[in-house]
Amino acid sequence: MSLLVTGIGELVTGDPQVGDGSPLGVLRGAAFVVDAGTVRWVGDAVGAPAADQAVDVAGRSVIPGFVDSHSHLVFAGDRSAEFAARMAGETYSAGGIRATVAATRAAGDEQLAAQLSRHVAEMARQGTTTVEIKSGYGLTVADEARALALAAAATRETTFLGAHVVPQEYADDPAAYVDLVTGPMLTACAAHARWIDAFCEVGAFDVDQARTVLEAGRAVGLGMRLHANQLGHGPGVQLACELGAAAVDHCTYLTDADVDALAASGVVAGLLPGVEFSTRSPYPDARRLLDAGVTVALATDCNPGSSYTSSMPLCIALAVREMRMTPAEAMWSATRGGAASLARGDVGHLTVGARADFAVLEAPTYLHLAYRPGVPLVASTWAAGRQVA
Ligand SMILES: [Zn+2]
Numbered sequence: 347m348s349l350l351v352t353g354i355g356e357l358v359t360g361d362p363q364v365g366d367g368s369p370l371g372v373l374r375g376a377a378f379v380v381d382a383g384t385v386r387w388v389g390d391a392v393g394a395p396a397a398d399q400a401v402d403v404a405g406r407s408v409i410p411g412f413v414d415s416h417s418h419l420v421f422a423g424d425r426s427a428e429f430a431a432r433m434a435g436e437t438y439s440a441g442g443i444r445a446t447v448a449a450t451r452a453a454g455d456e457q458l459a460a461q462l463s464r465h466v467a468e469m470a471r472q473g474t475t476t477v478e479i480k481s482g483y484g485l486t487v488a489d490e491a492r493a494l495a496l497a498a499a500a501t502r503e504t505t506f507l508g509a510h511v512v513p514q515e516y517a518d519d520p521a522a523y524v525d526l527v528t529g530p531m532l533t534a535c536a537a538h539a540r541w542i543d544a545f546c547e548v549g550a551f552d553v554d555q556a557r558t559v560l561e562a563g564r565a566v567g568l569g570m571r572l573h574a575n576q577l578g579h580g581p582g583v584q585l586a587c588e589l590g591a592a593a594v595d596h597c598t599y600l601t602d603a604d605v606d607a608l609a610a611s612g613v614v615a616g617l618l619p620g621v622e623f624s625t626r627s628p629y630p631d632a633r634r635l636l637d638a639g640v641t642v643a644l645a646t647d648c649n650p651g652s653s654y655t656s657s658m659p660l661c662i663a664l665a666v667r668e669m670r671m672t673p674a675e676a677m678w679s680a681t682r683g684g685a686a687s688l689a690r691g692d693v694g695h696l697t698v699g700a701r702a703d704f705a706v707l708e709a710p711t712y713l714h715l716a717y718r719p720g721v722p723l724v725a726s727t728w729a730a731g732r733q734v735a
Contacts, residue, residue, distance in 0.1 A: 348386070349731055350397035351704075352377040355405040356711050359388060360682050360695030369678050370712075371697075376408075380702040383730030388698060403706050406725060407714075409677070411475025411703035412658035413684025413694045416595050416616050416645035418507075419465045419500075420458060420493040421483045423449025425650045432625060442651045443483070443511040450483035450493075459496050465648065466500050469656045470735040473705035473724040476684070476693045478503035478645075480543060482510030487531045494538035503688050505571060506535040509544035509551050509559040524555050528562035541592070542568040546582035553581040560589055569689065575599045576621070587611040593643065593687040598622065598630040608640045614687040616643045617679070619664035620653035632679075633670035643683035644676060663719035673716045702731035 354376045361371035377391035387395055423446055450458070462479075469477055479501050481493035490508050497504045508527040516523035532542075542563025546556035550573075560570045569592050574582020576596035586594035587607040594608070595616030608615050615635050622629045635642050644661045647653040655661075658680050665676040685694030692701045707714065708725045715723060727735040 347399060348379055348381040348397040350377060350379050350394055350400040351403065351408065352391050352394060352400060353402035353404050354391070354408045356407040357388075357696065358407070358409040358677060358681075358712050359697055360410050360678070361697040364388070364697075368674060369682075370674055378696060380731035383702055383732075385696055385698055385700045385702050388696060405710065407707045407709055407711050408696070409473070409705050409707060409712050410681040410694050410696050411705055411727060411729065412473050412680050413476040413688065413690070414469060414474045414645050414648070414658055415478050415503075415593065415643050415684040415687035416618060416647050417477055417479055417656075418482055418647070418649035419462050419477070419479045420481060420496055421446050421450050421650055422453035422458060422461060423650060425654075428651065429624065429654070444514055446483045446650050447485055447511075447513060451486070451489050455492065455496070458493070459499070462496055462500055465656055467735070469648075470727050470729070471724065472657050472659060472722075473727050474656070474658055475703035475705075475727060475729045475734075476503065476688070476690070477501050478505060478541070478688060480505040480507040480510075481535065482507030485510065485513040487526070487534045490531055491534040491538065494535050498538045502540065504539045505541035505543045506532065506539040506563065506568065507543045507545070508532070508535065509556065511545060511550050520555070524551075524558055527559055532562055532566060536563075536566045536568060539568055541571050543571045543573065545573040546585065547573065547577055547580065549577075553585055556582065557585055557589070560585075560591065564589070571595065575604065583607065587613050592689050595645070595647070596621070596630070597635070598628065600631075600634070605634060605638045605640065608635065609638045612641065614641045614643050614683065616645050616687055617665065617669065618645055618647035618653060619661050619669060620646050620648070620655040622668070623664055624653045624655070629664070629668045631669065632665060632675075636671070636675060641683060641686050642671075642675070642679045643687040644679040645684060645687070659715045659723065660719070662715045666716040667719075673713050676716060677712050702728065704728050
């Protein structure tokens, strides 16, 4: 059953070969045809071919569905009191993760699955059609494997993050915990995961431990990603570049050498402005990265501690206001940038052959995503040509 989407006031294709010639490939008065979940035709509405069904969006803008390349959605519990304390002046450290670990271990499978699907649905209502989901709140073999099995039911972009923080029971012997992560835990988790990740930061894992974890994942066929340089300068970004990871996320504290390494290696820098917003911390300098030629992705980092937002529109608004990105750059980084971070060619754009993942905005242009912060502008969300929100 083919579907013609027409009456599009402004279509963001993500194809620099069409439309205004910008990286976003913006077309006006456009239409596109979807069949079998895939975009089959894109062009001027006047020349659109016939289809089995038609949807007229009455002048609204249409954008590719957001690709949220960094989230932690398998968890139980709530850390609103910790947030309130932080806003009252306490500082954030990586150790707060352990509170969520305790709540997650205590939760039943059904409770975790219900919470996960609620968050995925919440993301869909805000235009997200691809989401990466990490484990990392189980930190035992059984709890990490459970988290990834649940995540795999919600997305194909699953990431094993056993190296999120050293759990309390290994506090005196972190080396034994790294052995567990790279041994039995990896064995139990690899079948449910596409990626491996580690939190390389003071208070979490040092660079040698992070290297050991990523190399173990690579040896069993997982792609590599890394949390690094969030709370201060450190060697994580250089490690990600040296290993050829797909992405290194946070990148808040970078030296010139870090920026040069990112530009030279092609490793995607994932920026997560919800974290800086929610921890009242300095934002990463996206302008510096973009001017150096680094590929930048924007993601929510949705998690109950440092960034409990599921909203890519909020991240776009923050990126524009606080990180000196243009609205066009932020839009690109939230779609094609996220796809690059996940090494996906089929999402983040609306060109012939792409997955028909898109959002219809209650706005004449995507510019409103940054121009009207906090306003629920997503009128509907479609995944593989079907309306999902
Ligand atoms: Zn994270």
